[in-house]
Amino acid sequence: MAELSKQSIGSFLARQGILVAFVIFMVGFALANQRFIAIDNISGVIRSSAILGVMALGVTFVVIGGNLDLSVGSMMSFSTIVVLDLHDKLGPALAIPAMFGMTLALGAFIGFLVGYLKLNSLIVTLGMLSAIHGLTLTYSGGQNMDIADKAGTWFSVFGQGRVMGIPVPILIFALLAVVLSLVLSRTPFGRKVYAVGGNGQAATFSGIPRARVVFMTYLISAFCVATAGLLQASRSMGSQNTVGQGMELEVLAAVILGGASLLGGSGTIFKTVIGVLILGFIQNGLLLVGLEFYFQYVVTWVIIILAVWLDIAAKRGRIWSPIA
Amino acid sequence: MNRETLLKQGGIWAFIVVELIFFSVAGEYLSVSDKAFMDFDNMLLLLKQSAPIGIIALGMTIIMINGNIDLSVGATFALAAIVLLDSMTWPFMAAMGDWAIPLAWVFALLTGVILGAINGLIVWKTGVDAFIVTLGSMLGYRGLVFMYNGEQPTSHLNWTLVDFAEAQFLGLHTATWFLLGTAVILWLLMTKTVHGRNAYAIGNNREAAVNAGIRVGPHFLINFMIIGFLAALSAVVFYSESGSVNPNDGMLYELWAITAVVLGGTKLTGGYGSIVSTLGGVIAIQLLRKGLGHIGADTETVNLVIGLILIAVLFLDRQLNRKGKEELKI
Amino acid sequence: MTDQTPALRLEGIVKTFPGVRALDGVSFTVMPGEVHALMGENGAGKSTLMKVLGGIYDPDEGQIFIEEQPTVMTSPMQAKAKGVVFIHQELSLADELSVAENIFLGELPLKSLGRVDWAKLYSQTDAILKTLNVGFNAKTRVGDLSIANQQMVEIARALTVDPRAVIFDEPTASLTDAEKVVLFDVIADLQAKGVGIIYISHRMEEIFKITDRISVLRDGQYRGTLNTSETNEDEVTQLMIGRSLDLSRNASHHELGDIALEVRGLSCGDLFRDVNFNVRRGEVLGFYGLVGAGRTEIAETIFGLRDPSAGQILLNGQEVRISSPIDAISHGISLVPEDRKGQGLVLGMNCRDNMTLPQVDDLTAGPFVSDGAEIAIFDQYRDKLDIRTPGWRQTVGNLSGGNQQKIVIGKWLSMRPEVLIVDEPTRGIDVGSKSEIHNLIRDLAAQGYAVIVISSEMPEVLHVSDRIVAMFSGRVMREFTSEEVTEDSLIQAISGITGDKVA
Numbered sequence A: 001m002a003e004l005s006k007q008s009i010g011s012f013l014a015r016q017g018i019l020v021a022f023v024i025f026m027v028g029f030a031l032a033n034q035r036f037i038a039i040d041n042i043s044g045v046i047r048s049s050a051i052l053g054v055m056a057l058g059v060t061f062v063v064i065g066g067n068l069d070l071s072v073g074s075m076m077s078f079s080t081i082v083v084l085d086l087h088d089k090l091g092p093a094l095a096i097p098a099m100f101g102m103t104l105a106l107g108a109f110i111g112f113l114v115g116y117l118k119l120n121s122l123i124v125t126l127g128m129l130s131a132i133h134g135l136t137l138t139y140s141g142g143q144n145m146d147i148a149d150k151a152g153t154w155f156s157v158f159g160q161g162r163v164m165g166i167p168v169p170i171l172i173f174a175l176l177a178v179v180l181s182l183v184l185s186r187t188p189f190g191r192k193v194y195a196v197g198g199n200g201q202a203a204t205f206s207g208i209p210r211a212r213v214v215f216m217t218y219l220i221s222a223f224c225v226a227t228a229g230l231l232q233a234s235r236s237m238g239s240q241n242t243v244g245q246g247m248e249l250e251v252l253a254a255v256i257l258g259g260a261s262l263l264g265g266s267g268t269i270f271k272t273v274i275g276v277l278i279l280g281f282i283q284n285g286l287l288l289v290g291l292e293f294y295f296q297y298v299v300t301w302v303i304i305i306l307a308v309w310l311d312i313a314a315k316r317g318r319i320w321s322p323i324a
Numbered sequence B: 001m002n003r004e005t006l007l008k009q010g011g012i013w014a015f016i017v018v019e020l021i022f023f024s025v026a027g028e029y030l031s032v033s034d035k036a037f038m039d040f041d042n043m044l045l046l047l048k049q050s051a052p053i054g055i056i057a058l059g060m061t062i063i064m065i066n067g068n069i070d071l072s073v074g075a076t077f078a079l080a081a082i083v084l085l086d087s088m089t090w091p092f093m094a095a096m097g098d099w100a101i102p103l104a105w106v107f108a109l110l111t112g113v114i115l116g117a118i119n120g121l122i123v124w125k126t127g128v129d130a131f132i133v134t135l136g137s138m139l140g141y142r143g144l145v146f147m148y149n150g151e152q153p154t155s156h157l158n159w160t161l162v163d164f165a166e167a168q169f170l171g172l173h174t175a176t177w178f179l180l181g182t183a184v185i186l187w188l189l190m191t192k193t194v195h196g197r198n199a200y201a202i203g204n205n206r207e208a209a210v211n212a213g214i215r216v217g218p219h220f221l222i223n224f225m226i227i228g229f230l231a232a233l234s235a236v237v238f239y240s241e242s243g244s245v246n247p248n249d250g251m252l253y254e255l256w257a258i259t260a261v262v263l264g265g266t267k268l269t270g271g272y273g274s275i276v277s278t279l280g281g282v283i284a285i286q287l288l289r290k291g292l293g294h295i296g297a298d299t300e301t302v303n304l305v306i307g308l309i310l311i312a313v314l315f316l317d318r319q320l321n322r323k324g325k326e327e328l329k330i
Numbered sequence C: 001m002t003d004q005t006p007a008l009r010l011e012g013i014v015k016t017f018p019g020v021r022a023l024d025g026v027s028f029t030v031m032p033g034e035v036h037a038l039m040g041e042n043g044a045g046k047s048t049l050m051k052v053l054g055g056i057y058d059p060d061e062g063q064i065f066i067e068e069q070p071t072v073m074t075s076p077m078q079a080k081a082k083g084v085v086f087i088h089q090e091l092s093l094a095d096e097l098s099v100a101e102n103i104f105l106g107e108l109p110l111k112s113l114g115r116v117d118w119a120k121l122y123s124q125t126d127a128i129l130k131t132l133n134v135g136f137n138a139k140t141r142v143g144d145l146s147i148a149n150q151q152m153v154e155i156a157r158a159l160t161v162d163p164r165a166v167i168f169d170e171p172t173a174s175l176t177d178a179e180k181v182v183l184f185d186v187i188a189d190l191q192a193k194g195v196g197i198i199y200i201s202h203r204m205e206e207i208f209k210i211t212d213r214i215s216v217l218r219d220g221q222y223r224g225t226l227n228t229s230e231t232n233e234d235e236v237t238q239l240m241i242g243r244s245l246d247l248s249r250n251a252s253h254h255e256l257g258d259i260a261l262e263v264r265g266l267s268c269g270d271l272f273r274d275v276n277f278n279v280r281r282g283e284v285l286g287f288y289g290l291v292g293a294g295r296t297e298i299a300e301t302i303f304g305l306r307d308p309s310a311g312q313i314l315l316n317g318q319e320v321r322i323s324s325p326i327d328a329i330s331h332g333i334s335l336v337p338e339d340r341k342g343q344g345l346v347l348g349m350n351c352r353d354n355m356t357l358p359q360v361d362d363l364t365a366g367p368f369v370s371d372g373a374e375i376a377i378f379d380q381y382r383d384k385l386d387i388r389t390p391g392w393r394q395t396v397g398n399l400s401g402g403n404q405q406k407i408v409i410g411k412w413l414s415m416r417p418e419v420l421i422v423d424e425p426t427r428g429i430d431v432g433s434k435s436e437i438h439n440l441i442r443d444l445a446a447q448g449y450a451v452i453v454i455s456s457e458m459p460e461v462l463h464v465s466d467r468i469v470a471m472f473s474g475r476v477m478r479e480f481t482s483e484e485v486t487e488d489s490l491i492q493a494i495s496g497i498t499g500d501k502v503a
Helices: A002-032 A039-064 A072-090 A092-116 A121-140 A154-160 A168-186 A188-198 A200-205 A210-236 A247-257 A269-288 A295-316 B003-030 B040-065 B073-087 B097-126 B130-149 B159-166 B174-192 B194-204 B206-211 B216-242 B253-263 B275-294 B301-320 C046-053 C076-081 C099-103 C118-132 C147-158 C177-192 C204-210 C233-241 C295-302 C325-330 C340-344 C351-362 C371-385 C401-413 C431-446 C458-464 C487-494
Strands: C008-017 C020-030 C035-039 C061-066 C069-071 C084-087 C165-169 C196-200 C213-218 C221-227 C259-268 C272-280 C284-289 C310-315 C333-336 C419-423 C450-455 C467-472 C475-481
Touching: A002 A269, A002 A295, A039 A072, A039 A168, A039 A188, A039 A210, A039 A247, A039 A269, A072 A092, A072 A121, A072 A210, A072 A247, A092 A121, A092 A210, A121 B253, A121 B301, A154 A168, A154 A210, A168 A188, A168 A210, A168 A269, A188 A200, A188 A210, A188 C351, A200 A210, A200 C340, A247 A269, A247 A295, A247 B130, A269 A295, A295 B097, A295 B130, B003 B275, B040 B073, B040 B174, B040 B194, B040 B216, B040 B253, B040 B275, B073 B097, B073 B130, B073 B216, B073 B253, B097 B130, B097 B159, B097 B216, B159 B174, B159 B216, B174 B194, B174 B216, B174 B275, B194 B206, B194 B216, B206 B216, B253 B275, B253 B301, B275 B301, C008 C046, C020 C046, C020 C061, C020 C196, C035 C046, C035 C204, C046 C061, C046 C165, C076 C084, C084 C147, C099 C118, C099 C147, C118 C147, C118 C177, C147 C177, C177 C196, C177 C204, C196 C204, C204 C233, C213 C233, C221 C233, C233 C487, C259 C295, C259 C450, C272 C295, C272 C310, C272 C450, C272 C475, C284 C295, C284 C431, C284 C458, C284 C487, C295 C333, C295 C419, C295 C450, C325 C333, C333 C401, C340 C401, C351 C371, C351 C401, C371 C401, C401 C419, C401 C431, C431 C450, C431 C458, C450 C458, C458 C487, C467 C487, C475 C487
Parallel strands: C020 C221, C035 C196, C035 C213, C084 C165, C165 C196, C284 C450, C284 C467, C333 C419, C419 C450
Antiparallel strands: C008 C020, C008 C061, C061 C069, C213 C221, C259 C272, C259 C310, C467 C475
16 A cells, blocks of 8 residues: 555556646745745746746747757747837838748748658757747847837737736636647647557558648647747837847747657647746745846756656656666 | 768768858959968968867767757856966965966866866766766856856956967967867777777767676866866867957857857768868858958848858758658658 | 587476467477577467577576586576577668678777777688678678678578577578579588587478488477478478367358459559459468468558559449558458567557547547447447456557457457458467457457458467468468368468469
8 A cells, every 4th residue: 555655646646747746846946035926926927927928838849749949949039029129111001910920931941841851850940949039139130129119109009918917828828728738638639639640651551641630740749839929029018139039949948847758749838828927936035035137057957857857757657777 | 981971970071072062263353352261371260260169079979979058168168268267366366477377277177177067967977968067167157167266257468468469380380289189089089999999889878888898977077177168168269369358258159169160071970980081160150251251242141141041951861861751751 | 429518408498478388398409510490380489488598588497408518598698609600581681781780780909099990800801701702892881782792691690609509589580582592502511510409490492402411399388309301291290280270161151142352363563463362251261371471561552552553443343443441441351460569459548448449430429439339439449358457548558468459459350340350369468358359350250340360370270261362472372262271281271382373
């Protein structure tokens, strides 16, 4: 009996360990500093995590489908720069759909290369990271983009507005999380994403159009990136070309922290949201106890390694690797 | 050697020749300066400028041949740079005069080796994939960089050091010598030593290597220590001259290095690749950078072109390696 | 010969796995300079015995003797050090490295500073290659060699030690006739040097050509040893099949329907050529042949996973074009693949989701997958196929092989196919589940499905099939009805013995 319960605790920790760690972490910081659990603090953390979070939602699809997307950071800066530029040229009502269209086209291109041409996603998206960055710089001529008349536009509503007292970025993040969670967990398409990532061969043998499914995951990722770009542009109303740089790896860190396997086939939107929030609250908690923001990097490092290590240790039934 | 591998190994050098011809010819019509592209000094400068990424890319080659990847090199680079510059200001070091320089180098290189060893040990002992381990330490090591000196740049200009870095020996700059020296040593390591040959075997067919009694873990560890050392060496070479390091320095270096390695034809899955071809990849990228500038294209276009070339190379490689029509369509 | 010390002797080896006695007191002796065939049906215990010999499994009882010295095997490397070397079916070479480096993999000769002593490496390699009389040299990249030559590299590896016994496991599976001659010469050389050879093969022709003695395993038990010169194919076959089959012949008693699937002149590159057959509703058509004979590739071509280079596929008399599994499924063709874990199932998914995967698009309520519709299908086929699982949430990877296979079969039955192709239906499945799956296949035929069963196990093919197609090396050698087929004629047909080949 004791043996059994020990085992089930072990497997529970392996499955929900990240949630447990999150709770312990929150309680610890709350005890250390009352301000940590104040509503406005929590809302502030979620709001500042929203951009990373929205991108992580899309990357979750790509990763569950068995691929990587390292291009989301530079794609986000592309979207931001484009929408800011077009805002003054076309007005916000046209600028936003135009930007979404252009970003989706980039996503479709990547999806074509990885899905239909079956090229290695790590290299393709690495190449696209560089290419899109170049595209952005070429587009902007290396200049920072600013909205000329910041007061005279409703564009700021996405990044700075509130609806019923809730910041709009949080609403958008939440809405997208709910919708994409339903798509992933409840629709036939979501099922296919898991199948393709879990065992691409078996998916093909079951008559699932693998190429099309992979293509769609990149399209979803691009949609999320465009949304993140919109939030970023609207929050800052102006931007440098370097916004988003390096975010691809932070996004991936959040997704992995949430428990998605880089091999594909596992992970959920809910867990990714937890991963994003952990990153956000670690940063916030460390700030509140008086540590600089960069301490979160070190803490994140330790947490990522521990999370993945525990996960595979539970699967192989031993702590240390069998590598001689 | 059959024709296919010849094409693969010669490919990057053929590409360099094409670049040289293209930029020389196009430069005649488009160049903003009246200097020829293939100007000797220009080429020497090119080699010098490719050294920092180049040295890291050479290390990345052996990591990838071994079947791993290292995303933390940029952060290692920055931390080693800080140790290099900061250690020279320590009181006991300052008292040593110019003798502090070699000691500072040792500290910096040791930092790189230790950070590499941490990565290697984690990969070995936990069995977590190197991609994830080094993704984590990329953040973690960057955190250490910031912890060292906050968001302030760390500066220390030592003129002896600057003179050394700017010196030319037999026409080549110090940095170029380091790049070439690293290439020669790693080439010897990978082609002549048991460690190098075993690293190939492990990346090529890990199961076969394990069955043959090769201990995989120590080889992983050694290669991660080497790339840590080289990331630090790259910092030593670069910051001896510049004398100031920002905490964000070295960001995205891992991606540039991987790009150079892949352009050089090293397989992502391990077991195949060469140091010499990576050197070609590094030079090709720097040539592109300079060449586009030479013909008056925005420097911004470089990223676009390199990215697309990387994808094109991948596509060509796939077309060349395609099997017959009867293969299983999965 | 009798007063010699045996090169290798296994004494009373017992190995049990949960529920199965894989080896039941097997004894086996190889004399120096002898080629000793080890024969038996798939699942008879040959590979388990070899794994015990290679130290991969610890025997529960019994003892291994090398030149009469009791020896405990702990790993293939240690076995090699003791002079027992395996030449495997799947080659384990690093194809980017040179021949020499592969032969001395893990044992490269060292000079100072950790350098490889190339001179020594090459001279040692050349010495070994010379004895093998091969047409490549020490510096050749292994990836540039033919399969036959790669096998020579594996054999050369064995010669880096002074071997007492060398085990060949189906060494001719992918060799041409000319390459076989070279291999047999090498084996004869080893033999002349006094090395004991264990030769595992299904191919009678070879066995009778090169071996001195033949030992037969059946159901994990040793069934006897025959002198090759004093026996014949029939006697060996008898020993392998032996017992009156508890798997009785089972031709259909019901009326057969129309031809459901017909294949005319189907070819796919070098994989198979000019294949013709048909299968009727209510009929089970068996495909029997050795691994690599092209059976699986035919199934994959019909299922749209390979592009045929010639030929037609007709469904209900109409020619159809099938260029993907999606096409095949829409035409009512289903394939239960050979590699259950690699191709049949998403192991990390639960039972229900695996079962409904091909039709998940049709099981919707609004935009969402309907839980109810899915569970209904799962429940129906769980009951129908008697799948034992705690519930549909169970991860498929945690089920037994038999239950996993039933999930795959259920997946396709729930699509109500016209033609069901089952490749190796009982591979890696325990005995009890085996007969359940056999009965299931018979039932499906009785219900009017056209079923094609591909198998490497003769009793299985004989048991379930109404007609049997025998294949050898990409060609249909002969078609048998269940009345006319005999074990002997079947074994001869798939061994390439072209006595009465039907063109």
